[in-house]
Amino acid sequence: KKYIIVGGVAGGAGVAARLRRLDETAEITVFERGQHISFANCGLPYYAGGVIENRDALFVMTPEKFKASLNVTAKVRHEVTAINPASKTVTVKNLDTGAEVIENYDTLILSPGASPIKPPIPGINDEAIYTLRSVSDIDAIKQRIDNPATKRVAVIGGGFIGLEMAENLHRRGIDVSIIEAVDQVMNVIDYDMAAIVQANIRSKGVGVYLKDGVTAFERRSAGLAVCLQSGKEVVCDAVLLSIGVRPDTKLAKDCNIELAPNGAIKVNDYFETSQKDIYAIGDAISFKSPLLDTDTTIPLAGPANKQARICADNIVYGNKKTYCGTIGTSIARIFDYTAAATGLGEKALDRVGLPYKQAVTHAAHHASYYPHASILSIKILYNPENGRLWGAQAVGAEGVDKRIDVLAAYIKKNGTIFDLAEFEHAYAPPFDSAKDPVNILGFIAE
Ligand code: FAD
Numbered sequence: 001k002k003y004i005i006v007g008g009v010a011g012g013a014g015v016a017a018r019l020r021r022l023d024e025t026a027e028i029t030v031f032e033r034g035q036h037i038s039f040a041n042c043g044l045p046y047y048a049g050g051v052i053e054n055r056d057a058l059f060v061m062t063p064e065k066f067k068a069s070l071n072v073t074a075k076v077r078h079e080v081t082a083i084n085p086a087s088k089t090v091t092v093k094n095l096d097t098g099a100e101v102i103e104n105y106d107t108l109i110l111s112p113g114a115s116p117i118k119p120p121i122p123g124i125n126d127e128a129i130y131t132l133r134s135v136s137d138i139d140a141i142k143q144r145i146d147n148p149a150t151k152r153v154a155v156i157g158g159g160f161i162g163l164e165m166a167e168n169l170h171r172r173g174i175d176v177s178i179i180e181a182v183d184q185v186m187n188v189i190d191y192d193m194a195a196i197v198q199a200n201i202r203s204k205g206v207g208v209y210l211k212d213g214v215t216a217f218e219r220r221s222a223g224l225a226v227c228l229q230s231g232k233e234v235v236c237d238a239v240l241l242s243i244g245v246r247p248d249t250k251l252a253k254d255c256n257i258e259l260a261p262n263g264a265i266k267v268n269d270y271f272e273t274s275q276k277d278i279y280a281i282g283d284a285i286s287f288k289s290p291l292l293d294t295d296t297t298i299p300l301a302g303p304a305n306k307q308a309r310i311c312a313d314n315i316v317y318g319n320k321k322t323y324c325g326t327i328g329t330s331i332a333r334i335f336d337y338t339a340a341a342t343g344l345g346e347k348a349l350d351r352v353g354l355p356y357k358q359a360v361t362h363a364a365h366h367a368s369y370y371p372h373a374s375i376l377s378i379k380i381l382y383n384p385e386n387g388r389l390w391g392a393q394a395v396g397a398e399g400v401d402k403r404i405d406v407l408a409a410y411i412k413k414n415g416t417i418f419d420l421a422e423f424e425h426a427y428a429p430p431f432d433s434a435k436d437p438v439n440i441l442g443f444i445a446e
Contacts, residue, residue, distance in 0.1 A: 039135050107279065327411055376394065
């Protein structure tokens, strides 16, 4: 068997490793158009901030290690430029030499990811404007911020990548401004929860411009001006543009693989695309939401890694394992707080017109009498007709990850507010209270 994989990072490297474990004799080749395979995307902001000091720590796997440990051939700077499903071949271009070769496959797996959105705003191609996806991107950003002349950075977009970068730039003593087109940062959580995070960001001296889109970037004698709809200008030395990602699916589209309206690759429960023997996983796919009847695209590393395993199992054993989808559980540390979300928030529920009620608690993250207890705010949204949980969000200095994971597990298993009231947890004062905040939410709601 000959497996070809497009994209060598989260999904692509994962599927290659699992294929090898299941099929000792297969020929497995990964093509990655970037400089590196299997790097820690999620660690990049912390490398910029100096929290991760050793650049080598970002590489989970290298082509040399992949070959030696799992006999997987990974070719970096090799872009798959075309797929021919009829002949079961791909065209691969060596980006260093320009040479093209045609390779045949038995099964092709696409994990091309998603690319940062770069809208056609005047001045967008200024050399001081960066986006962040790869190690090469962070190398360029780091080179810029290592230069003492870079004193002011504007972060456009208040999503988790923008905020993690803002925190790390601030840590390095850079004057940071966050510019966001909607009325809050962290759009995956609701306004009331985001307000807690925003107050903390502002308390650090970071400028937060909300409900103010960028209209242009203009060069001034004082630096690069980010011109806003309100007429305000933020003058800086560099810009990080992180306003979201778009599935990287031109390759799939060009060979007539069916796409969803948002441009993501449509796959079935086994990750098969509309073309025979071509599977797809990761940020580039559209999959049925377990909570709604609609397809969604959720660009997160956890789902990409889990999909890789199921996809490889289906390829080797025949389509037997179905994927149950993701509810978009995510978390980010932003200065003193951690913010996390799972399932549907108010905005998503309003969009689809589902009925919902909410319960909110602001409780101590462990026994309040035990030293260093901090306030943990958690909100749940649920169906008032039957108590089924739609989503949850949590913001606090400590204990957010534990609660959001518990809530995510319940939501994914169709849990209700009544389940929360009975949630059983490990308790001793340094860890929790006899009634966990998750219990309290159940008590409020039931
Ligand atoms: P990727 O890992 O992006 O890999 C796709 C690869 O395919 C790319 O390297 C691309 O160059 C290559 N490629 C595309 N087209 C071709 C082609 N035609 N030929 C050859 N190669 C091609 N997620 C979380 O859950 N938690 C986090 O904390 C988190 N932090 C993040 C921080 C940053 C800065 C970034 C950028 C992302 C973060 N993510 C996080 C998201 C996570 O990295 C992605 O969800 C995950 O990497 C998706 O895996 P993927 O395989 O679909 O795409």
